[in-house]
Amino acid sequence: GRHVGKVNYCPDWPLYRAIDFGYQNPLVCLWVQVTPDGRVHVLDEYSCSRLPLAHHAAEILKRDPGPVRMTYIDPAGRQKESTSGAACTEILAAAGIPCAWRGSTVEEGLELIRCALAPAVGPPTITIHPGCAGLIRAFNSYHYPAPGSSAPADRPVKDGPDHLIDALRYFFVNRLR
Numbered sequence: 102g103r104h105v106g107k108v109n110y111c112p113d114w115p116l117y118r119a120i121d122f123g124y125q126n127p128l129v130c131l132w133v134q135v136t137p138d139g140r141v142h143v144l145d146e147y148s149c150s151r152l153p154l155a156h157h158a159a160e161i162l163k164r165d166p167g168p169v170r171m172t173y174i175d176p177a178g179r180q181k182e183s184t185s186g187a188a189c190t191e192i193l194a195a196a197g198i199p200c201a202w203r204g205s206t207v208e209e210g211l212e213l214i215r216c217a218l219a220p221a222v223g224p225p226t227i228t229i230h231p232g233c234a235g236l237i238r239a240f241n242s243y244h245y246p247a248p249g250s251s252a253p254a255d256r257p258v259k260d261g262p263d264h265l266i267d268a269l270r271y272f273f274v275n276r277l278r
Contacts (some may be wrong), residue, residue, distance in 0.1 A: 103226060104228060107230065114137070115135055117132070117133045117170055117272060117276060120172060120174045121265070128154070129146065129268040130161050130268065132144045140227070141273075145164060146265065154159055161198065169198075169259065173266040173272050175202065178193075178200065203274055213270070214269060239264075
């Protein structure tokens, strides 16, 4: 109830996309605006599996509510993929989606999200549109390994909902770091 609310596109505010790549697990795109007072509004989401990146790019462009200032991505998108020999960044750029990225740790991005969810002073600075059901579910199911697991205790489990949170991390690390 504190983080979900009706937020709509405002043409006067900058619009961004944030993408986490996937094939078996979904490729995720979030549309995010920043208000003049620094609040973050997550307006929409796209999440789809097992399709070529060119198909995702066309769907993403169709959903843009207005001009996009920048698309922030997983830095791994710079790597050449084995099937096409092209990097995800090259495929997106060819489709009209220029991208930017910045390296960071998972922990750094999660801490930026935590600060928006529960700032030290004042109300939350992030609002997620209720139509972003996947992102809302991801927040409710994002988790760390069970005690005694062989996985590192400080790293979130990579089992699906993490893609939506990762896309949001890329926005925060690139735009609000």
